Every structure is written in C-alpha cells, then in structure tokens.
Amino acid sequence: MSIAASIMTTVSRHRVNDVLGNLPRSGIRRLTDQVMGSRDMDDTIQLGFGQPQEATDDLIREAIVKATEERTLAYTENSGMRALRDAIATKLAVRNHIETDVESIFVTPGATYGVAVTVGCLINPGDEVLVPDPGYPNFAAAVRHYGGVVKFYQLRQETGFIPDLNELTALISPATKVLIINSPGNPTGAVIDAGLIEQLVQLTRERGLWLVSDEVYETYVYGCRHVSPLSLTGSDHVVGLYSFSKSYNITGLRVGYVVTRHPALRRALLNAQELYISCASSISQYAALQALADGGAYPEAMRAAYQYKRDLVMNMLGPYVGHRPDGAFYLLVNIGFTGLRSDEFADRLLRDTHVVVAPGATFGPTSDKYIRLAFTPRVDKLEAGLIRLKEFLSQWPIAV
Numbered sequence: 001m002s003i004a005a006s007i008m009t010t011v012s013r014h015r016v017n018d019v020l021g022n023l024p025r026s027g028i029r030r031l032t033d034q035v036m037g038s039r040d041m042d043d044t045i046q047l048g049f050g051q052p053q054e055a056t057d058d059l060i061r062e063a064i065v066k067a068t069e070e071r072t073l074a075y076t077e078n079s080g081m082r083a084l085r086d087a088i089a090t091k092l093a094v095r096n097h098i099e100t101d102v103e104s105i106f107v108t109p110g111a112t113y114g115v116a117v118t119v120g121c122l123i124n125p126g127d128e129v130l131v132p133d134p135g136y137p138n139f140a141a142a143v144r145h146y147g148g149v150v151k152f153y154q155l156r157q158e159t160g161f162i163p164d165l166n167e168l169t170a171l172i173s174p175a176t177k178v179l180i181i182n183s184p185g186n187p188t189g190a191v192i193d194a195g196l197i198e199q200l201v202q203l204t205r206e207r208g209l210w211l212v213s214d215e216v217y218e219t220y221v222y223g224c225r226h227v228s229p230l231s232l233t234g235s236d237h238v239v240g241l242y243s244f245s246k247s248y249n250i251t252g253l254r255v256g257y258v259v260t261r262h263p264a265l266r267r268a269l270l271n272a273q274e275l276y277i278s279c280a281s282s283i284s285q286y287a288a289l290q291a292l293a294d295g296g297a298y299p300e301a302m303r304a305a306y307q308y309k310r311d312l313v314m315n316m317l318g319p320y321v322g323h324r325p326d327g328a329f330y331l332l333v334n335i336g337f338t339g340l341r342s343d344e345f346a347d348r349l350l351r352d353t354h355v356v357v358a359p360g361a362t363f364g365p366t367s368d369k370y371i372r373l374a375f376t377p378r379v380d381k382l383e384a385g386l387i388r389l390k391e392f393l394s395q396w397p398i399a400v
Helices: 003-013 018-022 027-036 058-069 082-096 111-122 137-145 165-171 194-206 263-276 282-292 297-320 342-353 379-393
Strands: 105-108 128-133 149-154 176-182 210-214 238-243 256-259 330-334 370-374
Touching: 018 137, 058 282, 082 105, 082 256, 082 282, 105 111, 105 263, 111 137, 111 176, 111 210, 111 238, 111 256, 111 263, 128 137, 137 149, 149 165, 165 194, 176 194, 194 210, 297 330, 297 379, 342 370, 342 379
Parallel strands: 128 149, 128 176, 176 210, 210 238
Antiparallel strands: 105 256, 238 256, 330 370
16 A cells, blocks of 8 residues: 555544534524623623523522532432432422333433433434424434434424424334424424324324423423323333423533333433443532422422513514414524525624524524524513514514
8 A cells, every 4th residue: 555545544534423523503502602702792682592591599509519518429320319310200290290210210411411312222323213393403413413314394383383293194104213392392482282292192102103202391381281291191102301400590500301111211221321421410410309399489480480571572572473482481583584594694683783592594404584582581681682683673574
C-alpha cells in the first residue's frame, strides 16, 4: 500500500457516529445559546425555552442541603432509591390510577434520557417508529441514533393537533415496532382524551406494537383530564415516561422515571441503567422524594398559574393563535401568512425585538409554518414579550 493510500485509510477511520456527527442543532438551543452568550441583549425576553421561571419549593431546596450535610452522596440501586420508587408507585396509584410495583420503575437522569434509553431498549436497526409531527425533536433523533426508521404522523391544527387513528393505522407496516405519543403535548399543548387513549392502547396491542407514552407535562392540564395509557386494562406493552423537572421546577436536577410492567423490557432497562449511568444522581433523587411528599400542592399551584398565563396569551394574541392548548405550557402560532420560514422568522424576531421563540422546523418536517411559544416567564415579562411579538407580526396582513 502506498503512503498516500495508508494516510487516506487512517483518516477514514477517524469518523464519529453518523447520526450524532450530523444531527442539526435544535433551533431552541441555537437561539437560546445565542442570547446567553451575548452582552448586548440584556432586555431579551425568553419565550422559546420550556423552563418554568417560578421559585422552586423551599422544602425541595432544604432536602438537597440536608442530603449533602448527611453525606448521602453514594451510588443508589441502578433503578433508583427504593424509598423514591416506593413513593413513585404510590403517586402512580393515586394520581395516574396505575397499579404497579417498584420493579417496574426506573429512575433516570431526566425524561430526555428516559426517551433515549427507552427507544434504545425497544428497537433494532431497521425497525420503524411512528413519531408525531409536530413533536418533541428528541423522539426522531433517538430513533435515528439507534438505527431505526422514523415515520412521522401528522398532527393538524384544524383537528386540535390530536392523532388521527385511521392515519396511524394506515402507516403501520410489518417493520413498525413502536408508536410514540405525547400528551399533554410539546409543542402543541394538545391533550388526548380518554376514548382515543383507549383506542391507541387497543390498536398497538392488537398490532403487536410498543406504545411509548410521554407524560412529562401530566400536571399541566386546563379544564380537562390527563389519562395515562398504563392505567387501562391490557397495557403491559405500554411504556410511561415521566419527569419531576416541569411539575416541580427542578429542570437542572435532571430526574425522571420510566415505567413498564413488561419483564423483557424491565431487564433491558436495568442493563441499560448499569451500562450508561450506574444510577441517577443521589442528590436529585432525594429532592424528588421530597417533591412527592407535598401531596401535589406545588404542582396544583403551578397548574393554576399556567392556566392564567395560557388565557393571557390567548387574549393578547387573539387571531394569531389557531388552537388553544389544553395542556403543557406551549402553543403554536401559524406564521405561514408572513411568507417566512420559521428559522428566518425567529432570527428576525430576535434581532429586531429581542424576543426568543422556537422555530417550528425544529419539531418536524411539516411544522416549518409554526413558531412555538413557551408561556413560562413571569407575567410582566410575558406581557412585554407578547406585545413585542404582536407588533412584529403586524407587519404582515393576516389572512382571515
């Protein structure tokens, strides 16, 4: 072999994972990082980031301090502290009407990791996964990372961003392995009602699919009811994904959990926990244990505050919002009438008004006509941001 050929062979080996090496940055993070790194945008209003701005409960902060004082900084069981999993099992029974045991619960460093590890445990290369569009971008990224094939199913504004059962059924092929649903939804704020949840459980059971249910925003529902698929009969093929981050405003502590009754998946998840993380942060687990001790008072206060904010956004933006969200703390604004792509719109909005929104293109191939708003800032900031956004939108005549 010539020296040149040898060099080329060596260089070709210095490659990274094709998916992660070429994965485009989320529009949310791209714009947020731009603001965080700038000294010229002190007046920027962040409507793009899904992080509550309210104060974290004092008892949770005290639990963190107590855990450090008692030097409880060691490893826990791979699947999480027994005391925390006991408390989660009680929470699931009381709030979600899910009967399970601690062996079915796996504490994770955040629900984002929960999504990735669950997908990794369920699929093999070539398996198809049905993913919502618009939807949380990490769903599709995780599927591709593990060699799966993403098949998007469309959520439409005119039907309230709710999955269409007939369209889902038509997308199922012999290669389909998993259906992912998200209720309350990010970025849509849509909540799937009990009847459709039951139909989705039945469909996936009969067709031999896994049903992965992302319920991170479970406590944020306004005038309706959140239904967990795992609460229904015949749901052993269902995987539930949950988080403490949003409900208790502890996003930076990174603590969530995965729930499954299926023996084979439980074994795979336990192996994955040991392989990837050993265990979730012990300090974060103590904080989560304290969070569950409040009996739901803090999440209910947050829910009421965010229902007020949701109504404020609807009143201020009026015709610019095509669908009122029933859950989560997001809504989509259809910007198709501006003629701009969502990334261009978001960049110009930030440049001209110092308001951050999330470009819709981040959430799926048919979602470029939207921007996502997160109504997470305190009320005065939220109002100011909405005024700037509305003035920016007034440059274009809206189609009636």
